[in-house]
Amino acid sequence: MAKLIYGLNQSLDGVIDHQLFNPDPVLFRHFIEQVRGVAGSIYGRRMYEVMRYWDDEQPEWSPDEREYGKVWRSQPKWVASRTLKSVGPNATLIEGDLGTAVRDLKARHDGVIEVAGPEIAGALTQLGLVDEYQIYLHPIVVGPGKPFFAVRPPPLRLITADRIGDAIRLNYVPA
DSSP: OOEEEEEEEEETTSEEOTTTOOOOHHHHHHHHHHHHTOSEEEEEHHHHHHHGGGGSOOTTOOHHHHHHHHHHHHSOEEEEOSSOSOOOTTEEEEOSOHHHHHHHHHHHOOSEEEEESHHHHHHHHHTTOOOEEEEEEESOOOOSSEESOSSOOOOEEEEEEEEETTEEEEEEEEO
C-alpha cells in the first residue's frame, strides 16, 4: 500500500509561493531524486497547471532543469478537478468521489504518492488520507500569501528534521 505524502516549500511565515523563492541547487537535486522515486503525484487543478510548465522542455533550461522535467514527465500524475475536461501526457483526471479514488490509488500502488497543492492536500487531510507532511522550510519571510495548510491538520508529531541545502525539511505524521 502506498504512503501519501504532502510536501511543499514554505517560507518562515508559512507561505507557499513558487515565484517568490526557489530551491537552491542542493535542494533542487534532492527534488529530482525524490520525484524519480515516487509512484506518482496527485494534484489539484491549480498546482497541476503550475507544474505543466515541465511538460515542454525549454531551451534556456539548465542540465538539472532538463533532468527534472524528464523525470517529472515520466511519472504518473492524477489530477482532481471539477473544471478540467482533459489533462496532459502521463496524467489521469480523477473522476467521482475523491476519497474513494485516492484510497484506490493507495491500495493499488506501493511506495510514495506525493500530494502537491494546499487545497487538494486539505481535502485529503480532512478525509484522513495524508500519511505524512513534509515542510521544506526556507529562510525567507514572504508576508501575505497562500498558507501551506489550507485546513487545520490533525495534531502532528515531528519524526525527522534534516537540512537540505539552505532549507530544513521537517517531516510530520498525524499524532
